Amino acid sequence: MKTISIALDGPAASGKGTLARRLAADLGLRYLDTGSLYRAVGVATLQAGGDPGDPAAATKAAETLDIAKYSPADLRSEAAGNAASKVAAIPSVRAALLDYQRRFAAQAPGAVLDGRDVGTVVLPQADVKIFVKADFEVRLARRVAELRAGGQTIIESRVREDMAARDARDSNRSVAPLVPADDAWILDTSAMNADQAFTAAKAHIASKLNA
Numbered sequence: 001m002k003t004i005s006i007a008l009d010g011p012a013a014s015g016k017g018t019l020a021r022r023l024a025a026d027l028g029l030r031y032l033d034t035g036s037l038y039r040a041v042g043v044a045t046l047q048a049g050g051d052p053g054d055p056a057a058a059t060k061a062a063e064t065l066d067i068a069k070y071s072p073a074d075l076r077s078e079a080a081g082n083a084a085s086k087v088a089a090i091p092s093v094r095a096a097l098l099d100y101q102r103r104f105a106a107q108a109p110g111a112v113l114d115g116r117d118v119g120t121v122v123l124p125q126a127d128v129k130i131f132v133k134a135d136f137e138v139r140l141a142r143r144v145a146e147l148r149a150g151g152q153t154i155i156e157s158r159v160r161e162d163m164a165a166r167d168a169r170d171s172n173r174s175v176a177p178l179v180p181a182d183d184a185w186i187l188d189t190s191a192m193n194a195d196q197a198f199t200a201a202k203a204h205i206a207s208k209l210n211a
């Protein structure tokens, strides 16, 4: 049986994680949040007393990563997100995580992967590629609500600065920058709630898989 692979890429708080999880459940596919791998490498580097921007320290953390050691609570903080976007700019860190992502996607019945470079680098042959985007202010409001709902005390101006810095780092890095694949379908969720984004993405996937 042929496996199905669906790539969802996009910037921070664009809604890709929520959408990817829901699509995977609906389609009976496995789900991988590739950002959690970079977040875990960032956290592991910090825990070892290293600097996430230091290639040697971050690469060592990536090559010895045990993803099962980290709970969602360890990984969803702003500190983890910022450390993630620093280790993610290091080519040897990305190389160390590539195989795991491809092997995950290759297992039956297939998978939905969300991240920054799934459609461009990890799975260039994905059956469906969706690039999820939303206006900066909309993404900021979503991230602030997400962090508060998770019980974190946050300063909105700090989250704004961190998100702008992370957008710039992710888009301008030389390795696997955040860009839509040439054959990606663009889904702008600025004016959509989660249900509307799901309905739109599902219709697009059905049209691609039945084409």
Ligand code: CDP
Pocket: 010, 011, 012, 013, 014, 017, 034, 035, 036, 038, 039, 081, 084, 085, 086, 088, 089, 114, 115, 116, 117, 118, 166, 170
């Ligand atoms: O949820 P959010 O979009 O804020 O972050 P995430 O998807 O968990 O990703 C955290 C960071 O990991 C991003 O800012 C990227 O720098 C990096 N990342 C990446 O480089 N490539 C991926 N496929 C996924 C995440």
